[in-house]
Amino acid sequence: MLQLLLFKNVICAEGINNCKLLYESKSDWKILKQLEPLVGKNFSVVNTTAGESYTYVFQLCGDAGGVPGAGIIQVDSKGDAKKTTVIGMYNATQAFGGDDLMMLIYQNGEAYDSHCSKENRRAFVMISCNRDKVGQLEVLLEERERQQDCFYLFKLESSSICPALPSGLSTGSILLIIMICFLAIYLVGGFLYQRLIVGAKGVEQFPNHNFWVEVGNLSADGCDFVCRSRSREEPSAYTGLPSEPVEEEPEERDDHLLPM
Numbered sequence: 477m478l479q480l481l482l483f484k485n486v487i488c489a490e491g492i493n494n495c496k497l498l499y500e501s502k503s504d505w506k507i508l509k510q511l512e513p514l515v516g517k518n519f520s521v522v523n524t525t526a527g528e529s530y531t532y533v534f535q536l537c538g539d540a541g542g543v544p545g546a547g548i549i550q551v552d553s554k555g556d557a558k559k560t561t562v563i564g565m566y567n568a569t570q571a572f573g574g575d576d577l578m579m580l581i582y583q584n585g586e587a588y589d590s591h592c593s594k595e596n597r598r599a600f601v602m603i604s605c606n607r608d609k610v611g612q613l614e615v616l617l618e619e620r621e622r623q624q625d626c627f628y629l630f631k632l633e634s635s636s637i638c639p640a641l642p643s644g645l646s647t648g649s650i651l652l653i654i655m656i657c658f659l660a661i662y663l664v665g666g667f668l669y670q671r672l673i674v675g676a677k678g679v680e681q682f683p684n685h686n687f688w689v690e691v692g693n694l695s696a697d698g699c700d701f702v703c704r705s706r707s708r709e710e711p712s713a714y715t716g717l718p719s720e721p722v723e724e725e726p727e728e729r730d731d732h733l734l735p736m
Contacts, residue, residue: 491515495537507571513636592626606633
């Protein structure tokens with residue numbers, strides 16, 4: 477297995493190095509490095525228009541369809557001879573773009589027979605990430621009605637070049653999971669200790685029962701103190717009584733009525 481992995485890495489490295497850039501640039505090599513997962517794979521598509529049917533084969537920095545030096549080829553599907561035309565060579569490569577969309581250009585293909593002032597063919601391949609596709613090549617356009625600067629335009633979508641997805645759990649979620657785990661350990665371990673070691677029964681089996689009861693009472697008192705809306709002074713139990721002290725009436729004595 478290790479030898480197979482090393483062999484695969486060597487093949488990928490040689491594939492990238494097979495491409496020869498028209499203009500040496502670190503940015504171009506960076507794009508090729510991002511496209512490295514496509515090395516060693518042939519991508520093909522059949523295009524039928526106006527009575528013509530062609531099969532196009534593309535390979536990154538490798539011999540497309542087994543044709544030496546060809547990065548992308550065109551095969552006449554209807555002709556008896558199955559004529560193969562080289563559209564672009566990987567020894568004349570340009571690459572540019574960003575993380576979401578990259579453009580690969582193969583130049584120095586075979587010359588047109590009568591179109592485009594008989595200049596050499598060239599191919600533009602737009603390569604983008606699509607996690608739902610393994611590698612789908614499409615023909616978007618063949619521009620050959622100009623006097624010069626004609627080109628073939630292709631599109632390739634592949635999941636192989638997609639960046640790795642970030643972790644689904646955020647830092648807050650991870651901390652929450654850790655806190656829940658510690659809480660579960662505390663409750664289960666405390667319950668077993670209170671029941672098996674201390675011999676507690678009922679609610680006394682809850683770890684640190686007295687502490688949490690006191691915390692609950694204090695929290696309730698604090699909430700009552702902060703949130704209560706009624707006056708803290710107790711109202712008088714009786715109403716309608718005068719607020720001033722009642723003067724005592726003089727005591728009437730009846731001593732004078734007694735017989736002498």
